[in-house]
Each structure stands twice: as structure tokens, then as C-alpha cells.
Amino acid sequence: MQTKSILLLIGGALGLFVLGLLVPEWLSYLMIIAMGKGIVVLGVVLLMRAGLVSFGQGLYYCIGAYVAGTLTQFAGISDVLLILLASIAASVLVAALVGLLLCRYRGIFFAMFSMAFSMILYGLLVRSSVLGSTDGFNVLRPSLLGWVPSDDASSDLVLAVAVVMVMILGSLMWLYFRSLSGYAGEAVRENEIRVEYLGTSVFRIIYTKYLIAAALAGIGGTVTALVSGHVDPEMAYWTTSGEFVFIALMGGTSHVAAPMVGAGLFELLRTYAFAIAPYTWQMILGSTLLLIIIFLPSGLWSLVSRFSRQARG
Amino acid sequence: MSALLETRNLERSFGAVTAAVDINVSINAGEVVGVIGSNGAGKTTFINMVTGYLKPSAGEILVDGRSIVGLQPRAVVRAGVGRSFQVAQLFPELSVLDNVLVALGLSVDRKLTLLRPLHSQKRRRKALEILAEYEIAGHADEVVATLPQGVRKLLDIAMAMLSSPRLMLLDEPTSGVAIEDKFALMETVMNRVRKSNAATLFVEHDMDVVQRYADRVLAFYDGRILADGTTAKVLSDPKVQELVVGHHLDIEVDSADAYESTVVPMEVRNA
Known part of the structure; x- marks a missing residue:
């Protein structure tokens, strides 16, 4: 990556963090939630670029969140780095098993099976009184490398974690989309037969993407929790x-920033829609998505692409 | 010397329909073999079986003496067998250059690098060289979906050849290509094939193309091999002309032809 890009990235992260500190608390909360969901949607976009629509990323989002909850509540572990690592490990482990079956399916079958697995987890959690059944349970304040923040500083720590995660994961995914692995997803979406006849396993390509998407959803769930x-x-x-699919369609799939923009607008839209029309x-929300699909089928980010093309002449 | 490709009693049925039966073929390194036959004669079924797209109902397929029956297409490719398709199998929404870059990465590098950019200077140069070899470098930045059929066919073959196959199977390389472009396309393809020293099987309906490029011809009829021999002998055979070609061909047969017999004894049904 060029120095200019790295400086832009660091500047963007600092800007986002400072913005989160300056805006009202409810808006800062919304920003972090949007960042958490944006990370999950990054994984949804990754799969979409390979031609797969997952209606089951909630499975890993929930696993990431419950790992954070159980570690802080029951294991006495509050270090945010350890929690993130455990969330990634748990999500990837489950995805490694589920993916063995799921990655053999395409289209509606992939979508429905992915949903089925997340509903199995939902059913298990609803039945689990130890984990609070339908009510769930509280997640305790996180710490960082031995530093236990005060109540006020706790949300700032989560804000910093969310910003850093968005920047790091966004950058990695930006590089990934430009790599052979990134293009391999598009190749699979376009023509699986040719990919196989180039001597490469389509299953392996999809399975890898599924694991990455699961890790992203786990991280997003942790941030939200x-x-x-x-x-x-x-x-x-x-x-x-x-x-998550709604946000992916709103934002578009052409850039790593699209899920973040989509998630931010989605959270704002939902908040205001709820305030204006509670029932x-x-x-x-539905009307907005409809309008976006009709007028901007490639998502909101296509506007940015269009303007930047025009600016370049 | 053992054959590069050998099939023994190869058979494929789809329910009650037998698409190919009793296919015994032996192809040596460097041979250029034309495969002829009317639609439904079993040509593509044969190619699909050899390349792992279809599993034979019975029989054996050996590449360099090693059985490849039951292998996935990617494993067959790694065993040294490449193929192009009747309908070019490409990545239609990507540019021609991106098609080759992806193909280079997947079939040559074979490492699914996570973070290294696909568009490196070195790779771009290599991809453009490949496109130039197939005389389609001028289309590098065009999206595949907008290309004429001939360019798609060449790109399909160029991508299949990247894995340096020792046996290349071309399924109707000139189908859908304008008559005036057929020979130019075949010339480009056969130049590349000769340089790679790969044995080649090409399915073709145009007998002029077959005569010009094939050293040997396999004539399929009703799921069986009706004749196997030098191009001149097979194409001059009255039975082949009647059942496969559909019209008379004036062909001079060299008495020193390498194959003694062309028409494989068989009962021709409905003849």
C-alpha cells in the first residue's frame, strides 16, 4: 500500500474517532452499531461478489456477540483483544463445519440453508435458560491490556475498537478484492465450469470466502455486543x-466503503423512521430499498463512483 | 511407446439412451486428430468423458497409462488434459485482460494469494503477450460479453492452453464463427498448439478444416467410432461419406498411409 493511502487511512480513522467523541451520545452509539453491522455486511458483500446471498450471517454475528457476553459475564475475561480473538476463533470453527455442507449449494439453496443454520442457533438459545433464554443477558464492560475504563470511557474504548477494526478490516478487504482470491470469487460467480477447467477447486474458493465472512460477522457481533x-x-x-442483506443492497458491492455507508444510512433511517412513524x-425502510433498487440498482456507492468518474473527466 | 491417451471400451448412457459405446481410442503425443460426426453421434460425450465432465458408465480412460476415470475436471487438467468448449466458457462480465489474468493466476500460479494485487506490471505484461500470441491483444480492455464469437473462441482456447496441456481437446473451435474467419482462427490456434507440442483432438463439422489440419480422423456414428485412420482414408471412405459427411468428397488417398484399415468393422444400424 502506498504511503499516501496509509496516511489517508490513519487520518480517516482519527477523524471518525474524533467525530464519535464530538457527536451526541445517541449518535455515537448509532455510529458504533453501524460500524459493527458494516463489518458483518463486508462479509455479506464478499459472498455476494462470488454470486452467493447469505441469509444466515446472523449465525456468526450472534456467535461473536455471545462469545463477548459469556467471556465477560461467566469467564471473567474482559480484555477486548482476547474477546475479539475468541469471537473470530468460534465463528470460524463453526463456519468450518457448516461450510462443508453449505458451500456445495448455490442460489436459493445456499440462502435458505444458511438461514436454517442461524435459526437452529436461535432455537438453541431460546431454549437455553443458562444464557438467559429469550431475554439474553448483559455484557460487562471491556478492558484493554489491563486498563479498565470508567463507565464513560468504556464507550470511547468500544468506539476506538470499532474504528480500528473498520479501518484494518476495510483495508485488508480492499487489498483482498484486488487480489487473485478476490477476482476468483467473481470468476466463480461468472463461470464455475471455466474455474474448474483452469485446475482450481470452486469449493475451495467459496469455502475460504465463507470462513472470512464468518470471521467478519463474528467481529461485528462482538462490537455490537x-x-x-x-x-x-x-x-x-x-x-x-x-x-445485513438489506444494507448490502443499499450500499452496493463495488467498494469496501459501501457497506459502511449503507450501514450508517440504514441505522439513521431506521431511527428517524421509528421516531416519525412508530407503527x-x-x-x-421498504420504500427506501425499493427506490434504491429501481433508481440505483448497484447501490448508493454507485453514486460515488459516478461522481468520481465525472470528476476525472 | 505408450499412448498419451487411451480409452478402452468406453461407454456412457443417459437412462435408456446410449450416447457412446465401445469407444477404443489411442492418441500419441503430438498427434492432431479431427473428430467428425453428425449431431448426437457421441463426439461431445466422448470429450466430456475424457475431461471429467461426465463419468463413463463403463470403460477405462488412461492418460500416460494412469486412469483418470472419476477424477474431477480440475484433477484431469492437472493430469495434462485441457479443453475448450463448443460455447466458449469465459467470465463474461470481466474484461479480456482480466479473464487472462485470472486464468494465469488459477492455472499457472495456482496460489490463491490473498493480498497481492492481480494487476501487477509483470502479470499484465505476460497477459498481453498471451493475447498477442492469439492475435486478440486489441480487445484487451473490452468486456467479454461484447466480443464477437471468434474472439471469444480464441480467448477460450488461450485460457485453456495456459496450463500447458499435453493433450488439448477443442470442441467445435470454429462453430459460430463466420466462414471467412474460420481458417484464420484455426491457423492461429494450430500455430499455438504446434508450438506447445500438445496432442490435439478437435471436433469439427467443416470437412475443409478437417482436411487441412487433421493428421488423423475419428468418425463417430450413432455413439460408436465408425472409422479411425488417416484423414484422407477416413474421408474417402464411402460409408463415412454416406453416414457422417452426408455428401461425396473427392479425396486422393496416398497408398503409403500409416493406417492399414480405416473402417472399424461394426454393424451399422438403420443404414
Whole structure:
């Protein structure tokens, strides 16, 4: 990566962090939630670029969140780095097993099977009284390398973690999309037969992407759990997974920033829609998505691409 | 010397329909073999079996004496067998250059690098060289979906040749290509094939193309091999002309032809 890009990245991260400190608390909360979901959607986009729509990323989002919850609540581990590592490990481990079956399917079957697995987790959690059943349980304040922040500083720590994660993962995914592995996903979407006849396993390509998407969802779930201070089975419910697909369609799949923009707008839209029309807010969301699909089929990021092309002449 | 490709009693059925039966073929290194036959004669079924796309119902396929029956297409490619398709199998939404770059990465580098950019200077140069060899470098930045059929066919073959196969199977390389472009396309392809020293099997309906490029011809009829021999002998055979070619061909047969017999004894049904 060029020095200019690295400086831009660090500047962007600092800007985002400072913005999070300056805006009202509710908006800062919304920013972190959006960043958490944006990370999950990054994984959804990764799969979409390979031609797969997952309606089951809630599975790993929930696993990431519950790992954060159980470690802080039951194991006495609050270090945010350890929690993140454990979330990634747990998500990837489950994905490694589930993916063996799932990555053999395409289209509607992949979408429905992925949803089925997340609903299995939902069912297990609802039945689990130890983990709070339908109510879930609270997540304790995180720490960092022995530093235990105060109540006020705790949300700043989570904000910093979210910003750093977004920047690091966004950069890695940006590089990934430009690599052979990134293009291999598009190749699989376009023509699996040719990929096989180039001597490469399509299954391996998809499986790798599925594991990466699971790790991203686990991280996103952890960030969300740490900022909200609570986890519950709804995180694995199919509507949560549908939300991620909704955001991916809103933002678009052409750039790593698109999921973040999509997630930010989605959270703002939902908040205001709920405030304006508490009983019909879903209609506002649905109408917005409809308009985006009709007028911007490649998502909101296509506007940015269009303007930047025009600026370049 | 053992054959590069050998098939023994190869058979493939789809339910009650037998698409190929009793296919016994032996191909040596460097041979250029034309495969002829009317639609449904079993040509593509034969190619699909050899390249792992279809599993034979019975029989054996040996490459360098090693059985490849049951192997996935990618394993067959690694065993040294490449193929192009009747309908070019490409990545239609990517540019021609990106198609070759991806193909280079997947078939030559074979390392799914996670973070190294696909578009490095070195790789781009190599990809453009390959496109130039197939005379399609002028289309490098065009999206595949917008290309004419002939360019797609050449790109399909160029991508299949990247793995340096020792046996290349071309399924109707000139189908859908304008008559005036057929020979130019075949010339480009055969030049590349000769340079690579790969044995080549090409399915073709145009007998002029077969006569010009094939050293040997396999004539398929009704799922069986009706004749196997030098091009002149097979194409001059009255039975082949009647059942496969469909019209008379004036061909001079050299008495020093390497194959003693062309028509494989068989009962021709409905003849």
C-alpha cells in the first residue's frame, strides 16, 4: 500500500474517532452499531461478489456477540483483544463445519440453508435458560491490556475498537478484492465450469470466502455486543440476517466503503423512521430499498463512483 | 511407446439412451486428430468423458497409462488434459485482460494469494503477450460479453492452453464463427498448439478444416467410432461419406498411409 493511502487511512480513522467523541451520545452509539453491522455486511458483500446471498450471517454475528457476553459475564475475561480473538476463533470453527455442507449449494439453496443454520442457533438459545433464554443477558464492560475504563470511557474504548477494526478490516478487504482470491470469487460467480477447467477447486474458493465472512460477522457481533452491553437470541433470528442483506443492497458491492455507508444510512433511517412513524416504520425502510433498487440498482456507492468518474473527466 | 491417451471400451448412457459405446481410442503425443460426426453421434460425450465432465458408465480412460476415470475436471487438467468448449466458457462480465489474468493466476500460479494485487506490471505484461500470441491483444480492455464469437473462441482456447496441456481437446473451435474467419482462427490456434507440442483432438463439422489440419480422423456414428485412420482414408471412405459427411468428397488417398484399415468393422444400424 502506498504511503499516501496509509496516511489517508490513519487520518480517516482519527477523524471518525474524533467525530464519535464530538457527536451526541445517541449518535455515537448509532455510529458504533453501524460500524459493527458494516463489518458483518463486508462479509455479506464478499459472498455476494462470488454470486452467493447469505441469509444466515446472523449465525456468526450472534456467535461473536455471545462469545463477548459469556467471556465477560461467566469467564471473567474482559480484555477486548482476547474477546475479539475468541469471537473470530468460534465463528470460524463453526463456519468450518457448516461450510462443508453449505458451500456445495448455490442460489436459493445456499440462502435458505444458511438461514436454517442461524435459526437452529436461535432455537438453541431460546431454549437455553443458562444464557438467559429469550431475554439474553448483559455484557460487562471491556478492558484493554489491563486498563479498565470508567463507565464513560468504556464507550470511547468500544468506539476506538470499532474504528480500528473498520479501518484494518476495510483495508485488508480492499487489498483482498484486488487480489487473485478476490477476482476468483467473481470468476466463480461468472463461470464455475471455466474455474474448474483452469485446475482450481470452486469449493475451495467459496469455502475460504465463507470462513472470512464468518470471521467478519463474528467481529461485528462482538462490537455490537460490547457497545450495547446486551446480547439476546434475536441476533441469530432471520430478520437480523435479512437486515445485513438489506444494507448490502443499499450500499452496493463495488467498494469496501459501501457497506459502511449503507450501514450508517440504514441505522439513521431506521431511527428517524421509528421516531416519525412508530407503527409503520418498516414501510419507510421498504420504500427506501425499493427506490434504491429501481433508481440505483448497484447501490448508493454507485453514486460515488459516478461522481468520481465525472470528476476525472 | 505408450499412448498419451487411451480409452478402452468406453461407454456412457443417459437412462435408456446410449450416447457412446465401445469407444477404443489411442492418441500419441503430438498427434492432431479431427473428430467428425453428425449431431448426437457421441463426439461431445466422448470429450466430456475424457475431461471429467461426465463419468463413463463403463470403460477405462488412461492418460500416460494412469486412469483418470472419476477424477474431477480440475484433477484431469492437472493430469495434462485441457479443453475448450463448443460455447466458449469465459467470465463474461470481466474484461479480456482480466479473464487472462485470472486464468494465469488459477492455472499457472495456482496460489490463491490473498493480498497481492492481480494487476501487477509483470502479470499484465505476460497477459498481453498471451493475447498477442492469439492475435486478440486489441480487445484487451473490452468486456467479454461484447466480443464477437471468434474472439471469444480464441480467448477460450488461450485460457485453456495456459496450463500447458499435453493433450488439448477443442470442441467445435470454429462453430459460430463466420466462414471467412474460420481458417484464420484455426491457423492461429494450430500455430499455438504446434508450438506447445500438445496432442490435439478437435471436433469439427467443416470437412475443409478437417482436411487441412487433421493428421488423423475419428468418425463417430450413432455413439460408436465408425472409422479411425488417416484423414484422407477416413474421408474417402464411402460409408463415412454416406453416414457422417452426408455428401461425396473427392479425396486422393496416398497408398503409403500409416493406417492399414480405416473402417472399424461394426454393424451399422438403420443404414
